[in-house]
Amino acid sequence: MIEGMKLFLLSLAGLAAAFAAERLFVPDIVPIAFAEEPQAVWAVQAAFVLRAIELMMSGAATMAFAVMFDNWARHRFASRLTSSRPTQRAG
Secondary structure, three states: OHHHHHHHHHHHHHHHHHHHHHHHHOOOOOOOOOOOOOOOHHHHHHHHHHHHHHHHHHHHHHHHHHHHHHHHHHHHHHHHHHHHOOOOOOO
């Protein structure tokens, strides 16, 4: 569970860093080739790369959260199922 939390928090930190870098370095650039007004090629490429990093980090964070939730739910419901069963005595 701790490893999943580390992966989740690391993914969130990467997402926040990429989001902040995009807003800081290329604030008004649309990461597609066709826009209303001409844009610098380097800015479009940088915005595209930063958006790709954002999407990968958000996907990794979502998967880590799903795995952590699954492990938590299995542990919680397994402990409930084993504690609610009556014990059988041999005899």
